[in-house]
Amino acid sequence: MQKTVLILEQLRKNNPNLSELVDNCLEQMDKINTYQARHKSLIAANEAIYLQDTIDVINESERRMCQNFRNIINCCILIENDNGSVDELDQDIISSSMSDNQEELNAVATLLKYSVAYINNYNRNGVSDRSELDAWLRVMKASIGGENNEKN
Numbered sequence: 001m002q003k004t005v006l007i008l009e010q011l012r013k014n015n016p017n018l019s020e021l022v023d024n025c026l027e028q029m030d031k032i033n034t035y036q037a038r039h040k041s042l043i044a045a046n047e048a049i050y051l052q053d054t055i056d057v058i059n060e061s062e063r064r065m066c067q068n069f070r071n072i073i074n075c076c077i078l079i080e081n082d083n084g085s086v087d088e089l090d091q092d093i094i095s096s097s098m099s100d101n102q103e104e105l106n107a108v109a110t111l112l113k114y115s116v117a118y119i120n121n122y123n124r125n126g127v128s129d130r131s132e133l134d135a136w137l138r139v140m141k142a143s144i145g146g147e148n149n150e151k152n
Helices: 002-014 016-045 049-077 091-125 131-151
Strands: none
Touching: 002 016, 002 049, 016 049, 016 091, 049 091, 049 131, 091 131
């Protein structure tokens, strides 16, 4: 993701009209990085290796977000050096990519919430019903599988 940040910052430098869009992309990147770090810390603090599958799903969400960022970058490259207007960008691609990323962030935030609830219940009772967490993982995995199938 670091390479993507550098590319976005270069696009902004070459065309200040892209600043708001670049800022929005960087904000989404910061959020997924924060969620990943929190989730890893949660698992490490509780020695909850039994939740490793949640990390895999979050990593897949990050991968999908990076694909969307590349789509945005591709659109921006068209107007990069000529101070073109953001109105010249393919707004459908920009809008759907940003919206998809926000959905990923919302899903990861929910997964983090369910993980905390599961761990707290496990710590309290020694056992815990993982059904809500597993249900959310299935939803996220189905979403990932469904979109991969649509793109192929």
